[in-house]
């Protein structure tokens with residue numbers, strides 16, 4: 709896919725800071741934030757709600773069609789906790805946000821998640837599920853693991869992406 713601006717995927721366990729960081733990146737470097745969870749809900753791209761797991765079952769085909777259109781010209785920061793459903797070619801950089809268990813736990817309690825959801829997400833983070841899945845799904849050189857425990861972490865993550873974008877532009881200018 710030829711793009712004049714790159715697409716960046718920001719992934720990680722719920723609560724690691726994807727939405728906050730994606731908004732900061734989008735603002736700092738002039739890309740557009742695409743919150744996949746919000747699109748799934750607003751366009752009803754799911755096949756129902758699983759009460760037991762407090763989650764929606766994605767209609768992957770519809771979601772991918774919708775996103776293909778949004779991402780085709782590049783310049784998007786895509787924020788989603790699942791990273792393996794997208795075609796590899798869509799992204800030029802995949803950021804996997806990581807949080808310490810204590811930060812993550814506090815954030816999920818604040819969000820009002822039930823115990824089951826908290827336990828599930830804590831285990832997901834401890835077992836590095838999203839990081840391993842990202843490594844299985846994308847080329848090693850585009851997957852970057854970033855700590856996201858403090859505001860300073862977020863700011864330095866945004867700075868890193870800024871520098872990365874400059875390099876990307878230099879490499880992709882004709």
Ligand code: DAT
Pocket residue numbers: 720721722723724725726727728729815855856857858859860861862
């Ligand atoms: P996600 O989109 O991964 O679910 P979020 O961006 O909504 O996460 O963040 C959840 C809450 O945690 C929100 O109140 C902001 C806070 N938070 C996230 N990352 C943080 C960080 N690195 N430092 C301080 N607070 C953070």
